[in-house]
Amino acid sequence: MYYFLAIGFCSRLDKSLLSHHFIIDQPVVASIPQDRILLETDAPWCDIRPTHAGFQYITTKFERKKPNKWSLEFMVAGRNEPANIVQVLEVVAGARDESLDELAKAAYENTLKVFPRLL
Template sequence: MFIGVNGCSLKTAENLDVIRGIPVERMMIETDSPYCEIKNTHAGMKFVKSSWPSKKKEKYDQECVVKGRNEPCSVRQVLEVVAGCKGIGDLDQLSKTLYHNTCRVFFPHDLDSVADALLTSGNDA
């Protein structure tokens, strides 16, 4: 069984305790955009390090994200919270493990060998 984690999964201290109990080898991360962003009121927010400029949708341009809308790039924030909860300092290795898990579930015949190579080599694709 694999468990997917998104921003809504990181709302409360109890939720973060659950995240700590999920082995990274059985976890995937997602944004569930355009919803489920990590908000300032979420317990996981204390682990978020990245952010992007945002503007109201009426003033949107290509250099920002739409304010209040969760974007796919926010998966980085989910990664940061998972790493923070679990005390993992190597975000690159964690992201490779989670990518590998995703390939195992969704692309077992096509991309698993690429994910295996990426995971074991320590190189960026």
């Protein structure tokens, strides 16, 4: 049986990264074997904000609009979206000092190990 750790982000991330409801420091994230990492967004809650420590690693930005001004080409301000998985990838890769492509490939392969019927 495989054991995996899903890493997502929520709340305020000072000098730590948060996964679900417990704190994981960057050295711990870096120590997780690559073949055991899964990524998730916590959507629709807990987008990664400029006040979060992990925000420094984000390079992909999405334009957002308030709910009353929203249209299809924008995201809703203050709401996390599944498309933000790329930002989670950027934060985890940055914390691990790892390439985005390498970590994305590993997370994808790990997802297929956990959910083989996705193939």
